[in-house]
Amino acid sequence: MNSREVKTALYKEIATVTKALGNPHRLEILDLLAQGPVPVEYISEHINLPLANASQHLQVLKKANLVNVERKGKYIFYALSNDHVYDVWKSLRKLGFNQNQEVQKLVDEYRQQREDLQVICAEELIQKLETNDIILVDVRPDEEYRLGHIQGAVSIPYTEIREYLKELPVDKEIVAYCRGPLCMMADNVVQLLNRSGFKAYRLDVGVPECESFGIALEAVAT
Amino acid sequence: MNSREVKTALYKEIATVTKALGNPHRLEILDLLAQGPVPVEYISEHINLPLANASQHLQVLKKANLVNVERKGKYIFYALSNDHVYDVWKSLRKLGFNQNQEVQKLVDEYRQQREDLQVICAEELIQKLETNDIILVDVRPDEEYRLGHIQGAVSIPYTEIREYLKELPVDKEIVAYCRGPLCMMADNVVQLLNRSGFKAYRLDVGVPECESFGIALEAVAT
DNA sequence: ATATCATTCAATTAATTTATTGAATGAATA
DNA sequence: TATTCATTCAATAAATTAATTGAATGATAT
Incomplete structure (x- = not known):
């Protein structure tokens, strides 16, 4: 594997994680999960998203290692997998606010x-x-x-x-x-x-x- | 516009910026632009991307306000529009390294x-x-x-x-x-x-x- | 052991994104 | 003013992503 191939693979990997973040519902899910671990149903209700849809988005986040899954009794709790995830969301939020006049105007x-x-x-x-x-x-x-x-x-x-x-x-x-x-x-x-x-x-x-x-x-x- | 509508619009806007970041070539372009403003041709050569393709990706970054454009003589120079963009790239890079064993292994x-x-x-x-x-x-x-x-x-x-x-x-x-x-x-x-x-x-x-x-x-x- | 029910899966359709090609633009220099 | 050439546009096809629906899991708790 030469240097070009390593680079290509590296950027591809990081872009995969970034893609998992690039969806309004998933960003809102992360912002909610930052408050603490909650079950799918709670997410679905609080961000106004059909249950199957919320579950699907959570699978995407899970595949990108952005969330952890833990069963407690009847419910499956999703949580941010670590502080880096929230750090990224914070910097994305800051970028969005500063770059995009639409966001500020809203x-x-x-x-x-x-x-x-x-x-x-x-x-x-x-x-x-x-x-x-x-x-x-x-x-x-x-x-x-x-x-x-x-x-x-x-x-x-x-x-x-x-x-x-x-x-x-x-x-x-x-x-x-x-x-x-x-x-x-x-x-x-x-x-x-x-x-x-x-x-x-x-x-x-x-x-x-x-x-x-x-x-x-x-x-x-x- | 009620609170739910504002939220939906907000997350949509930020997701749009995030989507613009969610592509391996565009991430590599940003990493290169962090070194300083360069023309399209330079980018195309250094990240091994057809010229028209590089230009297309730059348009995406431009639309998301992630890069600035300035003509100097024959060439059009692209640059990161501000420090927030590099901050996001840095935190994405850190996240990628910590979350994704593939990246570390590579x-x-x-x-x-x-x-x-x-x-x-x-x-x-x-x-x-x-x-x-x-x-x-x-x-x-x-x-x-x-x-x-x-x-x-x-x-x-x-x-x-x-x-x-x-x-x-x-x-x-x-x-x-x-x-x-x-x-x-x-x-x-x-x-x-x-x-x-x-x-x-x-x-x-x-x-x-x-x-x-x-x-x-x-x-x-x- | 079984019924319950929170969650996921599967299949379809619509929408979006990407690479590729070659032509078009249009600013700068001669 | 004409020519050059760096850059963008346009059009197509292929690939990926998203929403929706209803059915399938499968762990829990009775």
């Missing part, structure tokens, strides 16, 4: 309620946690909260936020977070909270990035 | 002459440059050397190394480098040098990564 349009939407970064959260007495709210589905959430956060799924409006203290700042930059669950919650008289912020990173910023996580023991 | 097999191949990392190069009196050799094609190389390096394209064997001093250590981890030009040179009685190493990073390790680059004024 997010900007959806977040045009920016007067109501104050975003804070990881460092600001750490500072607020140290100096202020804030309430940290995890607005993802409860399943994902249980798999892992920021230390001290309470779980209020975005679908249930209205029921908690009366219970939340108006005199404390509230920081809401969700899956990550492309996730809009926190946006909606923060908007509603601010319009209801609270002082609320959204965290600009999601649970998967937290540890790299020195934000400790914890999980609900099962 | 590189290992090609480098099975490991007795002859001592690899040093960026930090070790910096140390050697400070303490020892070494010779740093850029073994890429001269065009790429001129576009940018490590400060103080001399250009000895790997195709011409045999002609320089007599001129190189046997009493100094030699460090050779090339395009990056997937590039084998330095491997071949280092192997030949060591078998010819020199003390030679290969640098494990390429020119594009150098600056992030604090290794200064310089270019030949045109």
Whole structure:
């Protein structure tokens, strides 16, 4: 095997993995799996994809070694096979945001309620946690909260936020977070909270990035 | 536009960019463009791809905003549109190496002459440059050397190394480098040098990564 | 042991991607 | 202004990918 042949084979191999990533549904699956291992059914429901279809895409990811499979009782749980996978997704996301005006426009349009939407970064959260007495709210589905959430956060799924409006203290700042930059669950919650008289912020990173910023996580023991 | 529609559009946009990356030839083009802006013809020759085919792939990259186009005289130069593109390629490369045993096997097999191949990392190069009196050799094609190389390096394209064997001093250590981890030009040179009685190493990073390790680059004024 | 049911498979169709060929463009130089 | 030639376009055929449907697995738990 000469150098040209090795090179051809190398790029082919890496392109195979890249191809497995090059599908909107599969990217969304990875973004969801970054929250923690979940069964096929959960994926199918949460990203609005027929079950057989979700399974098929998972097979593609599995063949590319991007996900791990583990059976627990009745369900088969899929998980990202390691941190490199999320790293790639992060850099793809960043590239998409910076290269593609379409992407930026989409997010900007959806977040045009920016007067109501104050975003804070990881460092600001750490500072607020140290100096202020804030309430940290995890607005993802409860399943994902249980798999892992920021230390001290309470779980209020975005679908249930209205029921908690009366219970939340108006005199404390509230920081809401969700899956990550492309996730809009926190946006909606923060908007509603601010319009209801609270002082609320959204965290600009999601649970998967937290540890790299020195934000400790914890999980609900099962 | 509701949240589901925004999400679908977002993932679709990012998947479009990812798809543009998901082809072996296009990945190799990006790896080459990371060395500096070159015309279509240069790409076609160096990655062994018919001209019309190379052009076609470049159009795909262009449509995805991954490359910039600039005419200079007779030639049209293509370049990576920004650092994010190389970041993605880097993380894909890392993922490919870690996930895919095929990739590792390929590189290992090609480098099975490991007795002859001592690899040093960026930090070790910096140390050697400070303490020892070494010779740093850029073994890429001269065009790429001129576009940018490590400060103080001399250009000895790997195709011409045999002609320089007599001129190189046997009493100094030699460090050779090339395009990056997937590039084998330095491997071949280092192997030949060591078998010819020199003390030679290969640098494990390429020119594009150098600056992030604090290794200064310089270019030949045109 | 068997019924349940979460998941995968299989087969079809439609859509997209790729390589190849030769012709067309169009900017730059003489 | 004409000619050169680097690059792109266009058209075709082959190969790959994706969605859909309903049937088939096969491990779990009763």
